[in-house]
Amino acid sequence: MEVFKGIPVSAGVVIGSVFVLDDARRRIPRRTIRADQVAREHQRLEEALLASITELEDIRDRAESELGTEAAKIFAFHLGVLRDPSLTKPIHERIEDELVTAEHAVSVEFSRVAQMFAGMTDASFQTKVDDVWDLDRRVLKHLIGEHMTELSKLDQRAIVVARDLTPSQAASFERDKVIGFATDAGGKTSHTAIVARALGIPAVVGLETLTERAPDSAEVIIDGDRGVVILNPDEETLEQHRTYIERMRQFRITLSEQATLPSVTKDGVEISLLGNIEFPEEAESVVENGGDGVGLFRTEFMYLTNPHEPTEDEQFEAYKTCLRLMDGKPLVVRTFDLGSDKQTQERSEIPERNPALGCRSIRYCLQNLPMFKRQLSAVLRASALGKVKVMFPLVTNPLELRQAKMVLEDVAEDLEEEGVEFDREVEVGIMVETPAAAVMASTFAREVQFFSIGTNDLVQYALAVDRTNERVANLYSAAHPAVHRLIKDVVRAGRRHNVPVSVCGEIAAEVEFTMLLLGLGLRSLSVTPSAIPAIKRVVRSVDIPQCERLARKVGSFDSERQVAALLRDETRTVIPEAFDGRSVD
Ligand code: PEP
């Protein structure tokens, strides 16, 4: 039995068998083949090289027409390397001599070339190292793509173990086949983690070395509550976990009884509980869990789970589905939040060095106006069918917001000319998820009708910690006092300008933070649908002065550890059942 400690990202415990999913970015393990399989591996390699070359030629042509010949030259180097027999010949030889898979031979040779460039004294050669890794990823993607399809053929329930998963990979899991997953990389609010919660499957990330240790079909326990993975558990451990699973099942039944109860504090203050969704069908589970509407529709998932941008009509149908399932409840549509970890860099035409600080979210939309307009048109058309609001992500300056609003106006005028019906009073809001937006909340408040605080990114940018990077995961903490001060500023600006403020980051779904958020003045929270009952339980068990006292005390601390411990203790006194079950050790 081996125990791995990682980061818990999606609650629940499951016991099952391992399915190792190769990923284009991992170090490819050395897998040997039989002599009669050599020809097939040569052929796979040739096909992958050809597919990569065709893909690069396309990108080069597009870059040339859109960005000019200079930009296109970058790809000339890439194409030159892939066509160079001094690279491809040693890969073929390695397959033949060492009897290894094409992907292993590719990864070894590319790593040799990258090291060669890295060792050169001339800086211009050193910059080629990234290009080589990029090519390595591209070729491996074509080779390992086969294994990815095998996942869709998975004929029994399994636990996926991978070096890393992209949000779109996780989103394409079949819910009844993949019962949990564990990855070496990743952080608590990475989008892959968010998808796991949406799918309702237990998940642990940041396990660092699990893929090296876990063979296919091994028995494994994924404990998404404590962030633990147990490989080849003994009988006693299995029994303990089976008991725990049953106890939590009973707890969830009790919680589900909350769905129909009103969301009010003991002193009668109403708290609006909304749902975050990634897929239109999830709107149903918002209602089932007792939510008051959708506070965040992460529409980019429609794109990420598709090889192409969804058409305007497909988007319109998706929004219509949400509205129908929610029966009159409001829907906040966040415009495409693509980029960063939500446009996998493999798919991106020109990979960015620092994508979290790059062309993502509203920036990406403003640079891709036809796409942006198609989305806004679909949203406006849907606004004729129910209460729809538009929300722009990652806004950092007022000019950007004004530009986005102008595009919305243009689209509205076009629809008007065409005689298409829509809500002319559609509300426009922004995600407050950068320190810039939080600090300037008063300025933004004059130009929007609502704010939604995206703490996942706000923590990332305020603390300068990549939300997907397991190596700094210990520094990523929503309990940091700097984050609370920013939230407080936004709430205050909202009050002053009569602009409602909600929180839609993952912090809103964590019972430990509910009292603090209420104490900081929030009256609306948007959370993953399955978390609504537990949050409602806390809301119904507290009064506002008690929460304000807690917020004041938290405000006097200067360390996130102290804050986290206090929040946990206070919440435990209010809702001990949520913690009781966690005593399996
Ligand atoms: C956030 O940043 O808090 C948020 C809700 O948006 P996302 O997690 O999709 O970036």
Ligand code: MG
């Ligand atoms: Mg965000």
